[in-house]
Amino acid sequence: MGRFVLKRLLQVIPVLIGISIIIFTIMQLSPSNPARLILGEKATEEQIEALSAELGTDQPAVKQYFNYMGGLLHGDLGNSYRTRMPVMDEIVDRFPTTFFLAILVMVVSTAISIPLGVLSSLRQNSLFDAITTIIALLLTAMPSFWLGLMLMLIFAEKLQWLPAIGSTEFIHFIMPTLTLSAANIASNMRMTRSSMLEVIRQDYIRTARAKGAPEKVVIVKHALKNALIPVVTAIGMNFGWSLGGAVLIESVFSMKGLGTLLLNGVRTKDVPVVMSAVLVTSLIFCVVTLLVDISYGFIDPRIKAQYENKR
Amino acid sequence: MKNTDSAPRKSRSFIQDVWYRFKKEKLAILGLVILLIIFATAILGGFLLDYEKDIITQDIPNKLASPSFQHIFGTDGFGRDIFYRIVWGARYSLLIGFSGSIIGLLVGGLMGAVAGYMGGTVDAVFMRIIDMFIALPTTILAVAIVSVLGPSLTNLIVAISIANVPSYARLTRSSVLTIKDNEFIEASTAVGGNGVHIMMQHILPNVLATLIVQFTMGVGWSITTAAGLSYLGLGVTPPDPEWGNMLSEGRDVMRYNSNLVIFPGLFIMVTVLALNLVGDGIRDAVDPKLKN
Amino acid sequence: MSEKLIEVVDLKKYFKTRQGDLHAVDGINFSINRGETLGIVGESGCGKSTLGRLVMRLHEATSGSVYYNGTDITKLKGSKLKELRKEMQIIFQDPYSSLNPRMTVSNLIAEPLNLNKVYKTKQETEARVKELMETVGLAPRLINAYPHELDGGRRQRIGIARALALNPKVIVCDEPVSALDVSIQAQILNLLMDLQDEYGLTYLFITHDLSVVKHISNRIAVMYLGQCIELASSKEIFANPIHPYTKALLSAIPVADTSVRGKKQEILKGEVVSPINPKPGCRFAPRCAYATEACTSCELSLREVEPGHFVSCRLFDGEK
Amino acid sequence: GSKSKSTGEKKGESSRDSLVIGMAAEISTLDPHMHSNIGTANLMLAIFESLLTHDFVTDEIKPGLAESYEVSEDGMTIDMTLRTDFKFHNGDPVTMEDVLYSMERTMESAFQNVFWDAVDNVEAVDDTHLRFNLNQPDNNLPYYIADFANIVPKAVVEADPDGFARAPIGCGPYKFVNWSQGMQIDMEADPNYPDGEAPIKNVTWRFITDRSTALVALETGEVDAFMTMNGADFDQIRNTEGLTLKTVSGNNTYYLSLNMEDEVLSNDKVREAICLAIDKKSVIDGAEYGEAKIADHGFIREGQVGYSDNFKEAERDVERGKALLAEAGYANGLSLELKCQSSKTTHAQVIQANLKEIGIDVEIVQLENSAFYADLENGDFQMEFGGFGQYTPDPSSTFRYVYRSDGVMAGNYYRLNSPEIDELLARGEVSTDPEERQKIYEEVIQLVEDAHCCKYIYWPTANIAHNSDLKGVEATPVGEYDIYNYYW
Amino acid sequence: MENILEIKDLHVQYQTSEDTNYALNGIDLNIQKGETLGLVGETGAGKTTIALSILRLLQSGVGQIKSGDILFEGKSLLELNDTEIRKVRGDKISMIFQDPMSSLNPVLTVGDQIAEAIDLHRSLSKQELSDMVDSTLELVGIPKSRKNDYPHQFSGGMKQRVIIAIALSTNPELLIADEPTTALDVTIQAQVLHLMEELKQKLNMSMLMITHDLGIVAQICDHVAIIYAGKIIEYGTVYEIFDKSREHHPYTKGLFGSIPDLTVETRRLTPVKGLMADPADLPEGCYFHPRCDECMEICKNKVPDSCGMGGEHYVRCHLFKERQV
Numbered sequence A: 001m002g003r004f005v006l007k008r009l010l011q012v013i014p015v016l017i018g019i020s021i022i023i024f025t026i027m028q029l030s031p032s033n034p035a036r037l038i039l040g041e042k043a044t045e046e047q048i049e050a051l052s053a054e055l056g057t058d059q060p061a062v063k064q065y066f067n068y069m070g071g072l073l074h075g076d077l078g079n080s081y082r083t084r085m086p087v088m089d090e091i092v093d094r095f096p097t098t099f100f101l102a103i104l105v106m107v108v109s110t111a112i113s114i115p116l117g118v119l120s121s122l123r124q125n126s127l128f129d130a131i132t133t134i135i136a137l138l139l140t141a142m143p144s145f146w147l148g149l150m151l152m153l154i155f156a157e158k159l160q161w162l163p164a165i166g167s168t169e170f171i172h173f174i175m176p177t178l179t180l181s182a183a184n185i186a187s188n189m190r191m192t193r194s195s196m197l198e199v200i201r202q203d204y205i206r207t208a209r210a211k212g213a214p215e216k217v218v219i220v221k222h223a224l225k226n227a228l229i230p231v232v233t234a235i236g237m238n239f240g241w242s243l244g245g246a247v248l249i250e251s252v253f254s255m256k257g258l259g260t261l262l263l264n265g266v267r268t269k270d271v272p273v274v275m276s277a278v279l280v281t282s283l284i285f286c287v288v289t290l291l292v293d294i295s296y297g298f299i300d301p302r303i304k305a306q307y308e309n310k311r
Numbered sequence B: 001m002k003n004t005d006s007a008p009r010k011s012r013s014f015i016q017d018v019w020y021r022f023k024k025e026k027l028a029i030l031g032l033v034i035l036l037i038i039f040a041t042a043i044l045g046g047f048l049l050d051y052e053k054d055i056i057t058q059d060i061p062n063k064l065a066s067p068s069f070q071h072i073f074g075t076d077g078f079g080r081d082i083f084y085r086i087v088w089g090a091r092y093s094l095l096i097g098f099s100g101s102i103i104g105l106l107v108g109g110l111m112g113a114v115a116g117y118m119g120g121t122v123d124a125v126f127m128r129i130i131d132m133f134i135a136l137p138t139t140i141l142a143v144a145i146v147s148v149l150g151p152s153l154t155n156l157i158v159a160i161s162i163a164n165v166p167s168y169a170r171l172t173r174s175s176v177l178t179i180k181d182n183e184f185i186e187a188s189t190a191v192g193g194n195g196v197h198i199m200m201q202h203i204l205p206n207v208l209a210t211l212i213v214q215f216t217m218g219v220g221w222s223i224t225t226a227a228g229l230s231y232l233g234l235g236v237t238p239p240d241p242e243w244g245n246m247l248s249e250g251r252d253v254m255r256y257n258s259n260l261v262i263f264p265g266l267f268i269m270v271t272v273l274a275l276n277l278v279g280d281g282i283r284d285a286v287d288p289k290l291k292n
Numbered sequence C: 001m002s003e004k005l006i007e008v009v010d011l012k013k014y015f016k017t018r019q020g021d022l023h024a025v026d027g028i029n030f031s032i033n034r035g036e037t038l039g040i041v042g043e044s045g046c047g048k049s050t051l052g053r054l055v056m057r058l059h060e061a062t063s064g065s066v067y068y069n070g071t072d073i074t075k076l077k078g079s080k081l082k083e084l085r086k087e088m089q090i091i092f093q094d095p096y097s098s099l100n101p102r103m104t105v106s107n108l109i110a111e112p113l114n115l116n117k118v119y120k121t122k123q124e125t126e127a128r129v130k131e132l133m134e135t136v137g138l139a140p141r142l143i144n145a146y147p148h149e150l151d152g153g154r155r156q157r158i159g160i161a162r163a164l165a166l167n168p169k170v171i172v173c174d175e176p177v178s179a180l181d182v183s184i185q186a187q188i189l190n191l192l193m194d195l196q197d198e199y200g201l202t203y204l205f206i207t208h209d210l211s212v213v214k215h216i217s218n219r220i221a222v223m224y225l226g227q228c229i230e231l232a233s234s235k236e237i238f239a240n241p242i243h244p245y246t247k248a249l250l251s252a253i254p255v256a257d258t259s260v261r262g263k264k265q266e267i268l269k270g271e272v273v274s275p276i277n278p279k280p281g282c283r284f285a286p287r288c289a290y291a292t293e294a295c296t297s298c299e300l301s302l303r304e305v306e307p308g309h310f311v312s313c314r315l316f317d318g319e320k
Numbered sequence D: 001g002s003k004s005k006s007t008g009e010k011k012g013e014s015s016r017d018s019l020v021i022g023m024a025a026e027i028s029t030l031d032p033h034m035h036s037n038i039g040t041a042n043l044m045l046a047i048f049e050s051l052l053t054h055d056f057v058t059d060e061i062k063p064g065l066a067e068s069y070e071v072s073e074d075g076m077t078i079d080m081t082l083r084t085d086f087k088f089h090n091g092d093p094v095t096m097e098d099v100l101y102s103m104e105r106t107m108e109s110a111f112q113n114v115f116w117d118a119v120d121n122v123e124a125v126d127d128t129h130l131r132f133n134l135n136q137p138d139n140n141l142p143y144y145i146a147d148f149a150n151i152v153p154k155a156v157v158e159a160d161p162d163g164f165a166r167a168p169i170g171c172g173p174y175k176f177v178n179w180s181q182g183m184q185i186d187m188e189a190d191p192n193y194p195d196g197e198a199p200i201k202n203v204t205w206r207f208i209t210d211r212s213t214a215l216v217a218l219e220t221g222e223v224d225a226f227m228t229m230n231g232a233d234f235d236q237i238r239n240t241e242g243l244t245l246k247t248v249s250g251n252n253t254y255y256l257s258l259n260m261e262d263e264v265l266s267n268d269k270v271r272e273a274i275c276l277a278i279d280k281k282s283v284i285d286g287a288e289y290g291e292a293k294i295a296d297h298g299f300i301r302e303g304q305v306g307y308s309d310n311f312k313e314a315e316r317d318v319e320r321g322k323a324l325l326a327e328a329g330y331a332n333g334l335s336l337e338l339k340c341q342s343s344k345t346t347h348a349q350v351i352q353a354n355l356k357e358i359g360i361d362v363e364i365v366q367l368e369n370s371a372f373y374a375d376l377e378n379g380d381f382q383m384e385f386g387g388f389g390q391y392t393p394d395p396s397s398t399f400r401y402v403y404r405s406d407g408v409m410a411g412n413y414y415r416l417n418s419p420e421i422d423e424l425l426a427r428g429e430v431s432t433d434p435e436e437r438q439k440i441y442e443e444v445i446q447l448v449e450d451a452h453c454c455k456y457i458y459w460p461t462a463n464i465a466h467n468s469d470l471k472g473v474e475a476t477p478v479g480e481y482d483i484y485n486y487y488w
Numbered sequence E: 001m002e003n004i005l006e007i008k009d010l011h012v013q014y015q016t017s018e019d020t021n022y023a024l025n026g027i028d029l030n031i032q033k034g035e036t037l038g039l040v041g042e043t044g045a046g047k048t049t050i051a052l053s054i055l056r057l058l059q060s061g062v063g064q065i066k067s068g069d070i071l072f073e074g075k076s077l078l079e080l081n082d083t084e085i086r087k088v089r090g091d092k093i094s095m096i097f098q099d100p101m102s103s104l105n106p107v108l109t110v111g112d113q114i115a116e117a118i119d120l121h122r123s124l125s126k127q128e129l130s131d132m133v134d135s136t137l138e139l140v141g142i143p144k145s146r147k148n149d150y151p152h153q154f155s156g157g158m159k160q161r162v163i164i165a166i167a168l169s170t171n172p173e174l175l176i177a178d179e180p181t182t183a184l185d186v187t188i189q190a191q192v193l194h195l196m197e198e199l200k201q202k203l204n205m206s207m208l209m210i211t212h213d214l215g216i217v218a219q220i221c222d223h224v225a226i227i228y229a230g231k232i233i234e235y236g237t238v239y240e241i242f243d244k245s246r247e248h249h250p251y252t253k254g255l256f257g258s259i260p261d262l263t264v265e266t267r268r269l270t271p272v273k274g275l276m277a278d279p280a281d282l283p284e285g286c287y288f289h290p291r292c293d294e295c296m297e298i299c300k301n302k303v304p305d306s307c308g309m310g311g312e313h314y315v316r317c318h319l320f321k322e323r324q325v
């Protein structure tokens, strides 16, 4: 297992390099000139040239890439084209919000979706099953900006329980977490339910019952663990997305997060910002994927054996 | 106690067998009917509605009307009938939702299955490629696609499909990992089954349940995500309606005219719900243990 | 005598486990002639199934070789391996997990046929499936049944039908009849022997049912903890068992006769040696009534104590 | 800008001493010379002082750090006298050296150097007297000075320019306190401000990108004022007790540009037909919630140079539009592409419907900002809908971008190429004779109208919504707000 | 002697989407306290179904108890509620499942799975529990060092032994052993049977031993029931059944005839001819008649009743009708 983890950690490097190349290429592909985007529509040719020279965007793309990557090796993420500030500062500043939100979302959606999924699998085709399914689907189909606003109108405006905006205190995270969790809950719940339905009919569940195990033990200890793999996979994926894709929520609740930074970066073709933001999220994502893969090993010893025998 | 029906069971192909059992699931049939209605709407809408008159003609004095007999879902910011636009938009939304998910399913499913089954280097290479795509924000991907291929509906589908691939890949792989150690896989190898055969015959049916869930949820996700990419120019071009886009169009006034977002949202939900019902039905139908 | 069809040379299979390498098969040598049946008996967990799988190349051997017709199959690849698969088949020990729960009986039996494109048309395949079902005694009605709807015996028959489908030359039978009642067991054994007579099949027959193994095998190999400890013709083994373990084995057979009821049976005592990183020396020594200090230290190998009778036991080292 | 305290009574004794003011766009820098952005300028206004002050409500230029200024007869020199009572927030007095340094800095700034084309150099006559030497007269110069030539402490900036951009030191009424990236900037009133300490002690600038959220935040009191509310929410704000909405016609102008170099659109008749088909009111109603003013005089509003009662824009005339199209050979209709930013898709759809009436099928291509501007610059479009903001009341600065033939990269996207206009604009820029300039610009406006290069549609409504208890708030066309005037 | 288990006229069906499998068609069986009842029969005869019915573990929705009753210590098991039946399962009645491969949870170590069974019914300290697991494993011949292994790391026979260990670990009053030794070699089999025998002696445990192996039946069972197509066709003490001088049901004779004999050299075995009965399509009359050499006209129409053959011996066959007492 240790070797497996080590090997997987080493694989993170090519992945990050691959991502950096992809992102850099994409950024080069977009037709606009960052200097123009920064200076605005009224800027003249000379102004743009001057700024381009200053930013280094007039250099050949390959050179720019290696400049950036060279800096990265020394822990320097470069300076934002737009703000001229070290990207590192911005990321350090915003990352915690995003990360914390992603964690909260993961915890909340998992805590809600797994029990619901299990319950509805046990009561397959019952009224409970139908209702939870419909609610879950309602949540997915609800645009998050709408759900966000509704929560805000209810909890911030009508009831005045929660602040509408901000991202500094725990209380600020409640509504964004709920909003972001909504969509995850539905898919995780469905995934749990379906996976459980597969497992619940296996013979070893019968064995557990024959031991006289209470239904709770049968479900949690025997069935759930076997059903968990696709669910854990889905949770990992969702975590990654909340990490990189919470732009809408950040803007609705006016939180300072990586998503906004990234989006602004893309819009202004701020290469260092985009590169760094994506690389940071990618890194986290790689770690999450790795954790998920490791968790497979803990959940299912047969998979662990596959890892160890590196078949 | 005597069983008069002693004839051997009719021989059926896998598909026939699944259909035979699917037919018995009431909810699944309900889902299928809803889905068919939605599809029929998408197709028939084209004949029943006059694009010029019903869909795009503006009636600004009459904008943002609440639901009424005349406009059962009310009108949008240009005074266009929301119901008609939803009906008309079904074709685009379904196209985006389904084709994006289907391509994602095929490509991702295949990659995940191959990676999980082969293991070792293939697994490492495939899954690290998938990692790159997961980490690649959809927006950035879409930017690339717009830059290279230009903005269009087709390219939107390309973007959505690519964005869909990773989850199918990882889910498929995870399920493959759990079942590839089963003895029946070994048994198939013993009679000469190669990788492709084993994957199609033995692994696929066993990962189907997971993939179905992902698919049924993915269609809705694709529709709403597509709407989010419209600022890049991807997607249907105005004034053509599409559910996701209708959601975004209603955003400014949703607080006062919630019908602008509720109705398209409801249609997305009904579609996803119907799909889920059908998906549950298929899942149960392909699981012989549930034969009842 | 007739030529060697299968030859196993110093075959080893170690599984990695948390505590260390598990020596499931640890240096086995034997050969099987064409048309012969070699029975493998031995304690549960001694590596019989693993050996069968190695011969089938369903596991990759840790070391050693398996020659089939002179070619080392542990190194075969691609189409050659596929060819081999047509000639060698296996009946799995466990009829529950070796059948894909989502396939019907006909699909399961047709799988080898389809895979090797034996027949061109569906009708031909179906006809063959029906024929096979009849051969193994499965009612035609069950053609679309799923394994979980069937009892253990019927499931095992599916496995047998699958193995027979391709008319293989060698069949590894991993306890093919242990799940069957005696009557059906008799049917199947008759069938296997008929097939052998008709097509000159070669069997590697793994079982713990000694009456069955005696009935069907020409020679019998006795295994203990990954090693072959005794090998002789089946008559010889039953008539003149040498190794203490073999003796214990034979004495433990329950007889379908109430007159011997209550007779105190010998139960093997002593600690079972763990197959994980086993110590050198005789692995049976801790349970052996005749064991001496020397048994745990010496290197043992199979040696011929009588013509055609091989034993690996220190007690007989000096005798011949 | 310096704080001309026109407003009479000040209620210093109010219980509240803090203000949270919301803004939609995150700002990228607090270095006054490194931006050309209105949102940023709002903060500069509070932290820094310029030589002159721009009163955004009345659009007048008032004294700032310079207690007086004087433009020479020929318009070629400007003389100023500095006040000596200003101190930077770090306690250092504002010296001539700082002023010269600051002028030099803005003139070299990639963001701002365009404004100083007319300036040859700036020299210190003595410790308190300053002279601008120009190479040609420039009517906009006082505005540029007021808006961009903020005075920075030379020593501090030179020591650490990057640090300065993040934690600036100025001599304005508010001291910079803290900048929390992506969230808010805090400042507090400088007690030593020579014109008197600002009435509100602590001010927080909060970034809120989502307007619906901004409204909720206003309603819950989490922010006290928010600039640039969404038109859709105006009624709600007006009807909410405790909230006030101030509006004024903004300085932006939105219009439809027609690419004159395009094969089809190079035909004057087609362009005229398009101009005749546009229904401005429908655009305002359909896309601006009725909250905008019809732009009936191009960029020019009443009171500006070039405004004339005689100017009459062509009335909407669908029939004539159709006839013109027929004449141009498109009796059976015509397909054109309309590019716009995605935020302007609604507008584009109304225009699409308008043009449909004369038989033009419009395909809307919505683009993300950078792609949009790239296409405009490259002339890769047929029609384009967008806006252009006027910084200064004098049209010369705007017109040089949007009408001069060399301005294709910066506003003249329709590729107007008229030597006549070029010549008029050149004269207008240097002329100091108001009457002559009036004539020149009247003429330009008419020429542009006749060129059918674009159709001006509307002036949006600049607005600020605020807690009704907050006093001293006025909407300004530019969208810049001087919080020194605010009090509870 | 007192009956620990009484099965009365039990009918069980499996309802699949296409057929109804009449698995049990009126089973009457008693097990006396402290004795071992051997249940022998062809595959598919319904042996496992009886076992599962007792513990009410038939696949829900598919396997249905149509009529009849099962009394354990005089109380009907079919009337217990969920909590009550749970108290019976594993504690009072344990079951050894026939399919060891799929009956073990693949993600839990074998040690845990044994420990769980004990833990559910006994309150032991961690250490005691772990010791108990160790000793149980050794009792079935598995080195205790392997208790942290997972089922997939075990051979077929070892898994079966784990299942046995689970069932025995709680010292049940009634042990249902469904072909408990099919995957075991004879030495281990002997060891396991010996173990059961000991428990039987020590705790007065009763046992339902389902097996094909007539050797085992002969050695350890007190009574034997022979089941064919969901009906008991012969019942008696082990001596009666194995008594060659007695008359037996034709199927029983067939069964005995098909065992390979260690002492005689035969090339061919003599199985019961024909195919086993199809529970979805049972023949009229005696279920065995299509395969019976001594089939009479009456056998084709009438279901035979049970005839007493003297002693405790009963046979369900028309041949012996006249002897009925």
Ligand SMILES: Nc1ncnc2c1ncn2[C@@H]1O[C@H](COP(=O)(O)OP(=O)(O)OP(=O)(O)O)[C@@H](O)[C@H]1O
Pocket: C148, C149, C150, C151, C152, C153, C154, C179, E014, E015, E016, E021, E023, E041, E042, E043, E044, E045, E046, E047, E048, E049, E050, E059, E062, E063, E098, E279
């Ligand atoms: N889940 C099920 N669905 C449908 N039919 C079933 C099911 N389980 C068992 N049956 C059928 O019920 C009959 C009795 O099965 P059972 O498992 O009790 O037989 P058995 O006597 O235990 O056989 P074996 O000795 O082979 O295990 C068989 O014909 C079998 O096919």
Ligand SMILES: Nc1ncnc2c1ncn2[C@@H]1O[C@H](COP(=O)(O)OP(=O)(O)OP(=O)(O)O)[C@@H](O)[C@H]1O
Pocket: C015, C016, C017, C022, C023, C024, C042, C043, C044, C045, C046, C047, C048, C049, C050, C051, C093, C208, C275, E152, E153, E154, E155, E156, E157, E158, E183, E184, E185
């Ligand atoms: N995948 C595996 N991983 C680890 N150990 C294994 C694996 N498969 C088998 N073993 C171990 O290898 C040894 C031999 O197993 P094998 O299945 O060959 O035994 P066997 O002789 O067939 O026994 P049985 O008669 O009980 O089936 C056992 O100790 C078993 O625990």
Ligand SMILES: [Mg+2]
Pocket: C048, C049, C050, C093, C174, E155, E156, E157
């Ligand atoms: Mg085995």
Ligand SMILES: [Mg+2]
Pocket: C151, C152, E047, E048, E049, E098, E178
């Ligand atoms: Mg059974």
